[in-house]
Amino acid sequence: MIMIVALALQAAAAAGPVDPATGRFDRCIALARTDPAAARAEATRWTASGGNWLARQCAGLADTAEGKFAAAADDFEAAGRVAQLAHDAHTASYFAQAGNAWLAAGDAAKARTALDTALVQGTLDGLQLGEARLDHARALLALGDNDTARADIDRALQSAGDDPLAWLLSATLARRMGNPARAATDIAEALKRSPDDASVQLEAGNIAALSGDEARAKEAWANAARIAPDTAVGRSATTALAQFATATPAAKPPEGR
Template identity: 35%
Template sequence: MTRRNPYLSGALALGLLAAAPAPLLAAQAASPGPSSSVPASALDRNRELQACAAKAEANPDNALADAKRWQQQGGGDSAKLCEALALFHAGDFKAAGAQMEALVPTLGKDDPRAAASLLGRAGWAWLRAGDQGRAERLYSAALDKTPGDVDLLIDRAFARAEGERFWDAVADLDAALTRDPKRADAYLYRASAQKALSNYRQALADIDQALELKPGDPEAILLRGNVKALGGNLGAARDDWSLARRVAPDSEWGRAAAANLARTAEVAGDAGKDKAKEKKVQ
């Protein structure tokens, strides 16, 4: 199951900006013009951080060089955050996670939401680095700051599932869906956890909910086929795999569906050959 994490996109940068500069933007909006009480240097840092965040996604190596120059010029924590973004997009997840964690006491000092934002993103970095335990601890710390946050509950559930703690993942997803029953991704992740627990009926019910909210989702269709196959209904599974391949042939889910179809066809072919050999022997 792939975590469609919003932190991978430009939302990563904008979410992290809430850790410090966003309140400055709010103040600027409340008091626009020359009379604004927001220091010009703070607004400059915010603009530079936004520019760095955009560059980090498109060209992380250049963004990393910019971040280091900015630190040498006195950019402080904003420059360090810029560096963390660049490291993340460059694939150095451990360094990015450690950097974001280190910034929590300063950038998140006076704002629980800011601290939770950084902790959550650090958790995502550590999860990408393969450290599910550390990721879960960071998500839990973030939830202590902002209890009931749906995205953080889903993230922690994903981390728990990656560590094969499926019942705990289901508990988090139950809580997330209680707060926001329109989250198709949460239904899909809960279905994946139920599949791992061999609770196929519950998994199919969750997939139906996900598809009702997001019709034609190839990942959900692929998963439904996989669950049906595990439940012994290979014919229905092949129908779903064929549908997933038609809906999104060039996606990872369409390709996985095509592979499933090929494997089952090969198995069926081998079984047919074995039967033919048995008849000859007889």
């Protein structure tokens, strides 16, 4: 959700309001933050009266604020299609937002399609390009295409290397693909950037366990359980720690990780 909003606001700042005299777009975005339903109604009226891709983008932000990610993805894709017909420079950004929203909605196949459309435009750069590649990798991982996801993550790290999620995904994939050295290096980078992220600590424990470092595994899993005790991540860490009470010969990552 954070990335959806960040990408949307970045595109909005670059594009500017459609009517500088009234700042309708600026007001619609501000309304989406405080009253999403009212913003959605305003975006619908604006679209009906000839509003362009910015009206549809505001609708997407309003849906995002209400957790309606599939609806938001549809709105962002509609913005992308209208922008594409007008040869607007922000077409790729709208499709990238749609891909991110589809991931939040749990539809990896639609996310991949939207992100393919975003990337093929060839206009994304810098952090936006890195985040789009990272989301593309997330979609591919969900669809079981580890090899292509590996290539996407490696490209994403070149321009989104400050994002701890990029390093976390890279480390997790390296572990799953049987590359413990790469996994250890990349999880260290994730820990540097986000030591208080329970998911990062959980994966650090998983990687340590596979390398036989019981003390480090216990420490990382305990951190994950402490940071987010009432979440799925925290519960996975607690389950992993419980194996030490039964005196099993070697620590193992929790199931499904």
